Amino acid sequence: xxxxxxxxxxxxxxxxxxxxxxxxxxxxxxxxxxxxxxxxxxxxxxxxxxxxxxxxxxxxxxxxxxxxxxxxxxxxxxxxxxxxxxxxxxxxxxxxxxxxxxxxxxxxxxxxxxxxxxxxxxxxxxxxxxxxxxxxxxxxxxxxxxxxxxxxxxxxxxxxxxxxxxxxxxxxxxxxxxxxxxxxxxxxxxxxxxxxxxxxxxxxxxxxxxxxxxxxxxxxxxxxxxxxxxxxxxxxxxxxxxxxxxxxxxxxxxxxxxxxxxxxxxxxxxxxxxxxxxxxxxxxxxxxxxxxxxxxxxxxxxxxxxxxxxxxxxx
Amino acid sequence: xxxxxxxxxxxxxxxxxxxxxxxxxxxxxxxxxxxxxxxxxxxxxxxxxxxxxxxxxxxxxxxxxxxxxxxxxxxxxxxxxxxxxxxxxxxxxxxxxxxxxxxxxxxxxxxxxxxxxxxxxxxxxxxxxxxxxxxxxxxxxxxxxxxxxxxxxxxxxxxxxxxxxxxxxxxxxxxxxxxxxxxxxxxxxxxxxxxxxxxxxxxxxxxxxxxxxxxxxxxxxxxxxxxxxxxxxxxxxxxxxxxxxxxxxxxxxxxxxxxxxxxxxxxxxxxxxxxxxxxxxxxxxxxxxxxxxxxxxxxxxxxxxxxxxxxxxxxxxxxxxxxxxxxxxxxxxxxxxxxxxxxxxxxxxxxxxxxxxxxxxxxxxxxxxxxxxxxxxxxxxxxxxxxxxxxxxxxxxxxxxxxxxxxxxxxxxxxxxxxxxxxxxxxxxxx
Numbered sequence: 001x002x003x004x005x006x007x008x009x010x011x012x013x014x015x016x017x018x019x020x021x022x023x024x025x026x027x028x029x030x031x032x033x034x035x036x037x038x039x040x041x042x043x044x045x046x047x048x049x050x051x052x053x054x055x056x057x058x059x060x061x062x063x064x065x066x067x068x069x070x071x072x073x074x075x076x077x078x079x080x081x082x083x084x085x086x087x088x089x090x091x092x093x094x095x096x097x098x099x100x101x102x103x104x105x106x107x108x109x110x111x112x113x114x115x116x117x118x119x120x121x122x123x124x125x126x127x128x129x130x131x132x133x134x135x136x137x138x139x140x141x142x143x144x145x146x147x148x149x150x151x152x153x154x155x156x157x158x159x160x161x162x163x164x165x166x167x168x169x170x171x172x173x174x175x176x177x178x179x180x181x182x183x184x185x186x187x188x189x190x191x192x193x194x195x196x197x198x199x200x201x202x203x204x205x206x207x208x209x210x211x212x213x214x215x216x217x218x219x220x221x222x223x224x225x226x227x228x229x230x231x232x233x234x235x236x237x238x239x240x241x242x243x244x245x246x247x248x249x250x251x252x253x254x255x256x257x258x259x260x261x262x263x264x265x266x267x268x269x270x271x272x273x274x275x276x277x278x279x280x281x282x283x284x285x286x287x288x289x290x291x292x293x294x295x296x297x298x299x300x301x302x303x304x305x306x307x308x309x310x311x312x313x314x315x
Numbered sequence: 316x317x318x319x320x321x322x323x324x325x326x327x328x329x330x331x332x333x334x335x336x337x338x339x340x341x342x343x344x345x346x347x348x349x350x351x352x353x354x355x356x357x358x359x360x361x362x363x364x365x366x367x368x369x370x371x372x373x374x375x376x377x378x379x380x381x382x383x384x385x386x387x388x389x390x391x392x393x394x395x396x397x398x399x400x401x402x403x404x405x406x407x408x409x410x411x412x413x414x415x416x417x418x419x420x421x422x423x424x425x426x427x428x429x430x431x432x433x434x435x436x437x438x439x440x441x442x443x444x445x446x447x448x449x450x451x452x453x454x455x456x457x458x459x460x461x462x463x464x465x466x467x468x469x470x471x472x473x474x475x476x477x478x479x480x481x482x483x484x485x486x487x488x489x490x491x492x493x494x495x496x497x498x499x500x501x502x503x504x505x506x507x508x509x510x511x512x513x514x515x516x517x518x519x520x521x522x523x524x525x526x527x528x529x530x531x532x533x534x535x536x537x538x539x540x541x542x543x544x545x546x547x548x549x550x551x552x553x554x555x556x557x558x559x560x561x562x563x564x565x566x567x568x569x570x571x572x573x574x575x576x577x578x579x580x581x582x583x584x585x586x587x588x589x590x591x592x593x594x595x596x597x598x599x600x601x602x603x604x605x606x607x608x609x610x611x612x613x614x615x616x617x618x619x620x621x622x623x624x625x626x627x628x629x630x631x632x633x634x635x636x637x638x639x640x641x642x643x644x645x646x647x648x649x650x651x652x653x654x655x656x657x658x659x660x661x662x663x664x665x666x667x668x669x670x671x672x673x674x675x676x677x678x679x680x681x682x683x684x685x686x687x688x689x690x691x692x693x694x695x696x697x698x699x700x701x702x703x704x705x706x707x708x709x710x711x712x713x714x715x716x717x718x719x720x721x722x723x724x725x726x727x728x729x730x731x732x733x734x735x736x737x738x739x740x741x742x743x744x745x746x
Contacts, residue, residue, distance in 0.1 A: 036447045082633065089636040092388050095450060096589060097632045099390075103582065104625030111619055111684050220578065224458045227451040235448065280467045288466060295459035302440050302452060 003134035008257045009250070014142055016249025017149035021204035022222075023229045023241040024156060025197025031173050031236030032193055034091050035083060038098035040201055041223035042105040046071050047202025048209035048218065049113055052120040060123035067206045068199040075198025079191045102219065110216035117215040145207045152200065153242075160238075169193060173236075225252075228294045232301050234311025243309060248294050255290035342511070349503040353496055362495045364611055369502040370563045371607045373509050375587045375599035377556030382585075383593030384517060385549040386529030387442070388450045391457025392557055392584050395430035397576030398460070399558025400565040401471060402429025407479040407565070418487035419566065423505050426562020427555045433460075434554025442546035445532065457581055464573045476572025479565070492566075502563050509556055514596055516552060525549050583610075586624055590631050592638025601639050619684045626676070649732075652739035661731040665724035672721050675713025682706055 026040045047067050054063035078101065086093050121127075122141045129137035160166035172179045172189050180186045212218070229248055233240030262282045301308060353362055374396055381387040403426035410417045441452050464471040471477070482493045490497050516522050524545055527535045532542040565571045574580065583606065591602020606624070613620035635642050649655040678699060686702065699706040 030447075034447075036451065082629075086633055086636075089632075091447060092386070093632055093636050095388065095447060096585075097629060099582075099585070100625050100629040100632055104622055104629065107619060107622035107625055108683075111622065111680075224454050224578075228455050231448065231451050231455070280469050284466050292459055292462040292466070295455045295462070298452070298455045299440065299459070302443070306443055 003136060004257055006133060007136055007138070008254050010138065010142070010146075012250035012253035013246065014146050014149075014249070015253055016246035017146060017153070018204050018208050019226065019229055019249050020242055020245035021149055021152060022201050022226055023233070023245050024153075024238060025200045026226060027230045027233070027236055027238060027241045028169075028173075029194055029197045030230065032169075032176075033083070033094075033190055035094045035098070036227070037194075037197070038095060038223070039078070039101040039105060040098075040197070041219040041226055042102045043071050043075060043198040043201040044205040044208075044222065045109060045216070045219035046074065046105065047205025048120065048214045049109055049118070049205075050202065051206035051209050052113075052118050052214055055120070055123070060125075064203075064206055068202040071202030071205075072195040072199030076191050076195035078198075079194035083194075084187065084190075102223065106216060106219055113216065115216050117213045120209045120214040122210040139211075141211060145211060148203070148207055152203065156200075225294050228298045231308055232294075232297060234308030237308070237310040240308055240310030248297065251293055251297070252290055255286050255293050258286040261285045345510075346507055349507065353499055357496075359495060362499050364608070366495065366499050366502050366567050367611070368604050368607045369499070369506045370560050370567065371584075371587060371603035372600050373506055373563065374557055374560035374584050375591065375603040376510060376513050376596075377553050377560060378584045378588045379593055379596075379599045380513065380516065380525075380549055380553040380556065382588055383598070384522060384529065385525040385546055387445060387546060387550070388447075388453075388585075389553075389581070390450055390454040390578070390585070391460070391581050392453070392553070393576055393578075393580035394457050394460045395434055395554040395557035396561040396564070396580060396584070397464070397571070397573070398433045399426035399430035399561030400571035400575045401477060401561075402426050402558065403562035403565040404477045404479045404571040405470075407481065407484060408477075410485075411480070411483045416485055419481055419484045419492050420487055420501055420504065422484070422566060423559045423562035426565065427559040430558020430561060431551055431555040434551045438547050438550040438554070442550050443543055445528075445542070445546060454578075457576070457578060461573060461576045461578065464576055471573060472571075474573070476570050476574075478570045481566050481569055498567055502567065505559060505563055509559055510600075513552075513556060517596060521545075521548065586628050590628060590638055592640025592642075592644075594637055595640040595644060598638050598640030605639070617681060617684065619680050622680060645732075648739045648744040649735050652735075652742045652744045654735040654738045657735045657738075658728065658731045661724070661728045665721065665728055668717050668720035668724050670717075671713050672717030675710050675715075675717050678706065678710040679714060682710060 022040060022044055026037055029035060029037050029040075050067035050070055051060075051063045054066055058066075078098075082097055082101070083094055086097050122139070126139075126141040126144050128140050131138055158166075160170065168179060168184055168189060172184075172186055176186050179189070225248065229244045230241055232248065233242070233244030261284055264285075352365060356362075356365075374392075377395075378389070378392050381389050381392065403422050406417075406425040407419075407422055409415070410422075437456060441449065441456060444452075465473060481498070482491050484492075492498055492501060524535065524540055528540075528542045528545045528549075535542050535545070561571075561575060564575065587602040587606040588599045589602070590606060591600065592598030609624070610620070613623060617623075631638060637645070646655060646658075649658065682699075699709070
């Protein structure tokens, strides 16, 4: 039991930090431009596939730098030539543009790399068990992932809170016009933020790719969870996104690891009643419910606190 | 959205009582087309296509109650469609096993009730907020229901779904609904009924207040309505009609499974509605016809058909957010003012580079799709080999050249259109 708790906590924090790499960019982009970037998870997927391809060509370490840069450039192009032109049609059009993009990117990826998972391996340098607890070998690559996420998190915090660039970005979040009047190129700030957000998502993809499955449906399966994270944490709130990422990461990891069901807790139902919804719910294990747990959390938070954990505004 | 909104209202206001003959004429014509269509195209394949298109139209119209009328962008509308399908399937099985005297044509109503019930339960929480938040919540709810459907096996039948037999129900007027033709007429009947009901809804005070909630919820609050309640009611109506569409689908396929509820189905209805145009009632109809037709036609031709949808969708969002209906209706004042002919030459000029650009894009996509093996590309009878540099070169020239020339040509169209619109405005026809 203790083993399960320790390992699941580690994995949960890791998954949570990965989620935060994605949700931080998403939520900053949202509060800045009012655009929910539907294609954010697609940038994560592009990162994983670029990472895979570049690792094949030039090795993992250059790929770790190059893939996010490439995706960041794509993100900037999307902002400059797509979103900026669509802005005049309103937020719904912008949201739909990114939705169409997410759809197209998934198709392009499955066209080039196929629909089945690609063989994206952990680099040889990190392919060893870091430590052994309770007879479980914990892979060094996961520790590396955790380290990268934490470093990015700290760097992001320092840039946003302690530098001039961060000051301008923060000001542009709430008062874009004023920032513009003060002589800053707000359009360029938006483009840069969009690029950095996409690059962070891609970085998450490069490091998550070898550990999780790199497949053309990875964006579609992660995207909705990402939206749950930022609604749960409160739209536009970076601390909220951080807490929500960790909560959802931990909850989902623990749910997958637990095998209990109502039947195992309270004994099986009377079999003479026949199959019904009740028996379905009674016999389903927590692990099977894991995929819907984030959405259940979403519904609960909407009923209890509609603006999200740390959110301040209603819409 | 606001430009689209004003055009809807001006269109409604501009219709005088004398236009009622023309108004009913359009509806009658639609009904006659629906009746005559299977007599002209009587092959099994086209009957199946017509049935699918009919279902898609009901579904898209129901979606437009949310998107076009109330301004709610939903990424989970298929939930109501799917639950309606399951409700209809269970109802059909229950009718057969209990020998209730309910003939098949009434079954879609139960589908609608299924969709409505779920909308009533979940809608109150969902419609608390509009805009982006609603969009995300609808996505989450969609995922929740789609995943739950695989857990609750006794209701949803797990991966394989629930099957049923439409011919086992009591007959109505001697119709067994075994042949596809009879099912087509059943779908057409419900299509007409739902379309009339949904059109009527847009003309009621409720429909108008929905438009107001879309355009300015604060002012709606000031005049004493609660936008939340209005959104909730609109959501329920949309759920009901989506359920009817789901019930029709269940009758047509004689099965309901978790694919009905999924994100792909939700995405497709969003595509059809938006491509067709949300500002006009006939927009979603056009969109549903086009998307279903493309879906049926393209799947045979190419493996990358979904990519084409994505590209068309992105193109519409970026360059014509009013959809196809919006594009068509843009020309109405020009036709009335008689200045359309000044625009047509520039359209004809633009056709060439635009087609070249489209061919280039198609060639590029197919080259990538078939690079690692597959049939040679057949573009309008010309064969291209995906592995030959000639193909790549042709594609590159078509895309780059087509893009730049097309941009020039479209600029000319915009100028010509502006001139024609100015003349039309001077003559008193508002654009």
